[in-house]
Amino acid sequence: MKLPPGLSAPPNSVCKLERSLYGLKQASQQWNHKLCSVLKASGYTQSRADHSLFTKGSSTAFTALLVYVDDLVLAGNDMKEIERVKALLDAKFKIKDLGVLKYVLGFEVARSSQGILLYQRKYAIDFLDEFGLLNAKPTSTPMNYTAPMSKDAGSPLSDLTPYRRLIGSLLYLTNTRPDISFAVNKLSQYLDCATDIHFKAGLHILKYIKGAPARGILFSTASDLYLTGYSDSDWGTCPDTRRSVSGFCFFLGSSIVSWKSRKQLTVACSFAEAEYRALALATCEGRWLTYILRDLQVPLHRPITLFCDNQSAIHIASNPVADILTKSLASGPFAKIHCKLGMHDIHVPSLREADRRESSS
Known part of the structure; x- marks a missing residue:
């Protein structure tokens, strides 16, 4: 490291780094702050709905950049802008360009004329291998509907670590598998009191995944x-x-x-x-x-x-009736709701009767 200003030392001296920057609590914050400032200075706008999304567009071109720690994904229809921002990031941070997106963070990307398929086959197979279920018989559903799940079902596990690792991995798999969302959400409620029944139910989900490990989400081009x-x-x-x-x-x-x-x-x-x-x-x-x-x-x-x-x-x-108590209304909606409140004016019939008498005379 370069010497900090004000420190007296012999010429051409450096500081020996005793601790990696990745071990510092403020390292991730400083990295994100630096990356955001570089992208914003380059004309990108940070999304207020998702702070990991940066976009830059015009009437004819659009570029999006998605950030996860130090992994970046670029997409858009302006190849000149994509090459420009890659060169900028390489000059600032020495990035490694992996080319066309095929695999990122456990997600696999396949393209065809029908659209883009996002799936987690490699992640699922590694997961099945970890729990020794590569040769298991697949099941047709992620959860047994005839066996209701509760906190007191079964015998408590002596070690909760395998169960927690199982559920944590399944939770990440739900990013491309909405079909297992309910089952995983149900089992994640027992992380602090898991039993052998819960662990068996988690393995049941793995056997369901075994039947189609490459199943994922298709973003259709005809949509x-x-x-x-x-x-x-x-x-x-x-x-x-x-x-x-x-x-x-x-x-x-x-x-x-x-x-x-x-x-x-x-x-x-x-x-x-x-x-x-x-x-x-x-x-x-x-x-x-x-x-x-x-x-x-x-x-x-x-x-x-x-x-x-x-x-x-x-x-x-x-909620049409409560509108009269929460906002100003036009005469039509006001009259429509007013008649539903059960209010009556006892003088209106007599006045109308008097008007009819005057008109008849």
């Missing part, structure tokens, strides 16, 4: 740019907390782009309330997706369509 969401819930099914499960997924055209399965934070008192909470969670996700798509210069020409299979939750979401 339209309409965002559609689906929301659902399961009321009070957790035998330990009696809390409900929320689930949603969003499609951009025919391609799934977001999904989640999670237990609700509070106990719902009715099926309609559970559905409404799931609907609210999906709405927040839909809004976030619109911000991301706006940063990627993907225009949405119509509102998001969000489907829910519970009429009571839909009526709660529309």
